Amino acid sequence: MERKFGRFLIVLVAITLSVIFICHIPALLFKDIPPPADQPFAMETKELGFFPGNYFIELKKTFIELLHFKEISYIAQGTNVERTIFPYILESYTYSLLLLFVSLFIALFFAVIFTTGTFYLPRRMQEAAKTFLTVLEALPDVFVIFSLQLGAIWVFKHTNLLVTEPYSVSGQKIYFLPILTLSLIPMIYLYKNTILMYENELGKPYVELGVAKGMGKLYILVRHVFPNVLYSFFYNLKYMYLLLLSNMIILEYMFNIYGILQFMTNHPSYEIILAGLILLTLPLSIVFFLIQSFLPKGVMYVDQKAM
Template identity: 90%
Template sequence: MGRKFARFLIVLIAITLSVICICHIPALLFKELPPPANQPFAMEMKELGFFPGNYFIELKKTFIELLHFKEISYVAQGTNVERTIFPYILESYAYSLLLLFVSLFIALVFAVLFTTGTFYLSRKMQGIVKNILTVLEALPDVFVIFSLQLGAIWVFKHTNLLVAEPYSLSGQKIYFLPILTLSLIPMIYLYKNTFLMYENELGKPYVELGVAKGMGKLYILIRHVFPNVLYSFFYNLKYMYLLLLSNMIILEYMYNIYGILQFITNHPSYEIISVALILLTFPLSIVFFFIQSFLPKGVTFYDQKAM
């Protein structure tokens, strides 16, 4: 366990350094130009090119700032008040993280439930479900987010029933519609992929042996098939988290949510962007470490054990 933890710390440091270096790519490609002498208040101009010197200067500044992270400050939007980012960024961070992890959990649970239920349908219906999932998966994320938001407005307009807040006002925190929106897109992806993985597992000899022994379909699916696809679920989490993050950018803008990504957009300095992205990558790294540490050994590879 100690060796695993040491390896985890090394990985965490490598991720942190990578995030900081990636955040500074604009400094490698763009360099700020001083305003003309006769126009001291002119708009800020940038030169496009390749500036490794500028990149390392900005990188050095950020590392120094991060060593004193409690002193990193920003000017509050719409005011001239300067604040340190802590603890103000933590409120936006906690809100975004709650939406992300609740949505991911709901997507995982419903993908498994729907997949299990689908195998009680006829072969023809299973094929129809698969085709519907393919069509839904092809829909743009913006279309799904906008449709759900518009649907809530349409219901309110025709029934005077506000089923969910379609827009955040004055810093209000809304949960139902953002979580529903965020969980729907990864759920479709997971549903389809879990269905295909189940199909692949059901054709293997250990399942046929279970059927021959008189085991029920539900027992075989949950007790034997699901553990063998659990490892794929584990590796899909990385893709799901990145997918949720990309959707979160659109969602925060369309629902006027003041989450951590909106915080970055409003205060786009290298230090703040680095801190925010490090905060977003840490939870996934920690979750992966604990899952990998406590995942049963029989689930870490497709061993076809079980009977």
């Protein structure tokens, strides 16, 4: 355990430094050129080139800022008020994390429910469901988000019933439609892959033994197949989080949600972008490490004992 924790700390430091170095690539390629002395009100321009000196200067400034992270400040949008990023960034951060984790739970829950129901359908309908899921998976994320927004507006227009807010106004926090949208895209992916994993499990000897003993299909699926598939979900958790995060970038923009990614976009300084990325990577890396520490090595079929 101590060796695992030591390796984890090394990986954590490596991830943090990689994020810092990558975020400063613009400083390596672009350099700010101040306006001429006789034109003090002219806009600052950027020169394209290769500026390693400028890159290391910006890196040094950022490291100093991060050492005093509580003093990192920004100008509030639409005002001239200067604020420190804490605690304001934490409000956007917790809002985004709530949307991400609730969406992930809903996607996993319904993917398992739909998969279990699919295996009660005739074989031909199962194949049709997989083909349909492949088509849905090919749809662009923007199309899915826009369709759900348009659907909410269409329902309101024809029934005068506002099912949910289709757009955030004046920093308003909306939940239903963003969570529905964010969970729908990974749910399609999980549903399709869960079907494939279930099919793989159903060919195992322990399932045949359960059938021979007269166990019901639902009992075998829920009690024995599902726990083994769940291990695969845990080992794919990082990929699912990245998938949700990439969708979150589009979602925050289209719903005008003031989450952590919108906060970083509206205040594009090296320090604020790094603070946001560190908040998104480090705490969750710790969660992933703790989960993997308690899981068996590899995807083990712990339930394949004689039933």
